[in-house]
Amino acid sequence: MSTKVKKRTLINDIASHLEVSIATVSLVLNGKAKQSRISDAVAERVLKYVEEVGYKPNHLAKSLRTGKTHVIGLVVEDIANPFFATVAALIERQAFERGYRIIYCSTNNEPARARELIGMFQERHVDGFIIVPSEGIEKEVSDILREQTPTVLFDRYLPALPTNYVVVDGAQGTADATRHLLAQGYTNVAFVTTDSTQTQMEARLQGYTQVLEAQGLPQQVKRVTISKDTEPVIADIQLFLASNPEIEAVIFSTNYLCIYGLEAIARLQLAIPAKLAVVSYDDHDLFRLYTPAITVIAQPVESIAKNVIDILLHELQHPTDPAVDSTQGVVLPPALIIRKSSIRQ
Amino acid sequence: MSTKVKKRTLINDIASHLEVSIATVSLVLNGKAKQSRISDAVAERVLKYVEEVGYKPNHLAKSLRTGKTHVIGLVVEDIANPFFATVAALIERQAFERGYRIIYCSTNNEPARARELIGMFQERHVDGFIIVPSEGIEKEVSDILREQTPTVLFDRYLPALPTNYVVVDGAQGTADATRHLLAQGYTNVAFVTTDSTQTQMEARLQGYTQVLEAQGLPQQVKRVTISKDTEPVIADIQLFLASNPEIEAVIFSTNYLCIYGLEAIARLQLAIPAKLAVVSYDDHDLFRLYTPAITVIAQPVESIAKNVIDILLHELQHPTDPAVDSTQGVVLPPALIIRKSSIRQ
DNA sequence: ATGAAAGCGCTAACAT
DNA sequence: ATGTTAGCGCTTTCAT
Numbered sequence: 208m209s210t211k212v213k214k215r216t217l218i219n220d221i222a223s224h225l226e227v228s229i230a231t232v233s234l235v236l237n238g239k240a241k242q243s244r245i246s247d248a249v250a251e252r253v254l255k256y257v258e259e260v261g262y263k264p265n266h267l268a269k270s271l272r273t274g275k276t277h278v279i280g281l282v283v284e285d286i287a288n289p290f291f292a293t294v295a296a297l298i299e300r301q302a303f304e305r306g307y308r309i310i311y312c313s314t315n316n317e318p319a320r321a322r323e324l325i326g327m328f329q330e331r332h333v334d335g336f337i338i339v340p341s342e343g344i345e346k347e348v349s350d351i352l353r354e355q356t357p358t359v360l361f362d363r364y365l366p367a368l369p370t371n372y373v374v375v376d377g378a379q380g381t382a383d384a385t386r387h388l389l390a391q392g393y394t395n396v397a398f399v400t401t402d403s404t405q406t407q408m409e410a411r412l413q414g415y416t417q418v419l420e421a422q423g424l425p426q427q428v429k430r431v432t433i434s435k436d437t438e439p440v441i442a443d444i445q446l447f448l449a450s451n452p453e454i455e456a457v458i459f460s461t462n463y464l465c466i467y468g469l470e471a472i473a474r475l476q477l478a479i480p481a482k483l484a485v486v487s488y489d490d491h492d493l494f495r496l497y498t499p500a501i502t503v504i505a506q507p508v509e510s511i512a513k514n515v516i517d518i519l520l521h522e523l524q525h526p527t528d529p530a531v532d533s534t535q536g537v538v539l540p541p542a543l544i545i546r547k548s549s550i551r552q
Numbered sequence: 553m554s555t556k557v558k559k560r561t562l563i564n565d566i567a568s569h570l571e572v573s574i575a576t577v578s579l580v581l582n583g584k585a586k587q588s589r590i591s592d593a594v595a596e597r598v599l600k601y602v603e604e605v606g607y608k609p610n611h612l613a614k615s616l617r618t619g620k621t622h623v624i625g626l627v628v629e630d631i632a633n634p635f636f637a638t639v640a641a642l643i644e645r646q647a648f649e650r651g652y653r654i655i656y657c658s659t660n661n662e663p664a665r666a667r668e669l670i671g672m673f674q675e676r677h678v679d680g681f682i683i684v685p686s687e688g689i690e691k692e693v694s695d696i697l698r699e700q701t702p703t704v705l706f707d708r709y710l711p712a713l714p715t716n717y718v719v720v721d722g723a724q725g726t727a728d729a730t731r732h733l734l735a736q737g738y739t740n741v742a743f744v745t746t747d748s749t750q751t752q753m754e755a756r757l758q759g760y761t762q763v764l765e766a767q768g769l770p771q772q773v774k775r776v777t778i779s780k781d782t783e784p785v786i787a788d789i790q791l792f793l794a795s796n797p798e799i800e801a802v803i804f805s806t807n808y809l810c811i812y813g814l815e816a817i818a819r820l821q822l823a824i825p826a827k828l829a830v831v832s833y834d835d836h837d838l839f840r841l842y843t844p845a846i847t848v849i850a851q852p853v854e855s856i857a858k859n860v861i862d863i864l865l866h867e868l869q870h871p872t873d874p875a876v877d878s879t880q881g882v883v884l885p886p887a888l889i890i891r892k893s894s895i896r897q
Numbered sequence: 898a899t900g901a902a903a904g905c906g907c908t909a910a911c912a913t
Numbered sequence: 914a915t916g917t918t919a920g921c922g923c924t925t926t927c928a929t
Contacts, residue, residue, distance in 0.1 A: 219906080265677075267615050268905070272921050287637040296632060296658065330611050331611060332612055470840075473843070574901095574924095575901080579899095609923070614924080616922085617905050618905085618924070
């Protein structure tokens, strides 16, 4: 005598209880009653009983059969970064409402990990991908494209590949910030960025370069190497600022660089904005609440999420002919939010 | 002539190419070659060819057959909260290394959403659950337990239910912080918390109450109602502080309450710590970098993650007799990190 | 030591 | 209008 655990209700149980075939049940459940000319009476009985016993179809079996999992794989750089966390949350909510689930993972910008995660998502048979691409994963992404899995990149894109993408106009954001600083009377503006050559980083740098070149003003670009260990990053920024005392204002190309930068500035005891004006990319609790509050180039997170999910769901629901390139590239405008850290006193 | 997309390699293809049965291939792939007395020669040929063609078994089929998905469902309060984000990242990494995948979702502390998510994870046949329980989800959790799905709660637990859990000693954390403030000479210490009756919140409050009672000092407890809209929360804290000018120090029971609190304090232009000393739960970039830096009761995130995943994987790999209660409750110590915001000047 | 075959639960083409 | 049945790709028992 074995202690049997209560068994789940199966489609079979429904069918035999109702004395109809399992096909009828399946058809009704999948909203194909009408087109299969199943009588309303039967359809109703099925629906009622299904509700009554709380029958839930086995997704594994369903997916195995249909080849669709209704799961989207989301590969971001770092889910603990508020920018990505916010976009992910917005995407998740919208996808959920439209019947899709999101599974997400962070690459920490390590190509090896990105490859691993994409592979894992493929093994899990995701229906589509949303990817914040690290450098050097062109091959994996093009493999996905070849298999015709709908995919949207965001935050940056891979110029070599014809993909859908949603990005923010980084050149415009930085240019706006740079002009704002010049208008405040700062003439010696520095730009602190990473050593990455990803599209969004290059664009942000370009906005800075172009404005200063046009004005014939000196440029000071510092490229920082990001490591898991935060201390060297802070020390690097600190050294840069200490060795270039002529700098009056600095723009940080990402939220985490600015966080490190604020630490460096605090150690150097430079008053913001009296000794050094500060502008950062991305809004953040810290920047709003810092004393003084930090001026930021904010990215339109709601709009990013909406565009990403709209494009992806459209492709998922209207498969396109791979022969024609129906790829979409969306570029959204950033917004400069001016706070005390960049106002000349 | 249809344009056939390149077909995935199946276990069948492997078997027929190698002219062995698919059972042999399956057995070898699952490390059961030895116990099925398959010749080393054959096993080696299989492994070599599998490697060569990059065969990846279909997880859906595998799961349908075995009933195991090797996926763990992680239900947290808010994945954008750095505390949960950090614990989630640590759990994910450890689980990954041991062959398990994590899918996670935020409840925003809404019981309805928690129920929905747990249901969704069950539909996806997760092998186990890690849950930060909202109030009022005792029924769903006890359903999970009845189905004998291994489960671990963390951050708080459900006293009515015999579950595994990993929590931090909130009473001790708050008591340490309160004693520290008293030692600094502050006698009028307030405690700002939420209106939640979750175990961790009650414990944190208790630590405060007990210390002040023991000293015969006055207590000032403010319970704030959290809403999606941040403005009323800030206003509420601001009003509380403004109406009780005798308060010399305040302890916030969560990181987000303190963030709202800092905003309120800034609006009231109260100097920290000259006019008001501040201590918060959880460490955070903002607290480290704020001027002055904020004293915090830090939770041992690595240890929380390690305990959670160890307990869960143990249960997953060594199913226990449901008749005996082998449930584990782990209580970890917090650490008081003293910074300038609580040092009397 | 290896192979044949029965399912896991569901969908959908085909029969009736 | 409804029922029968062949798989989806894999694991595992049982037979050889």
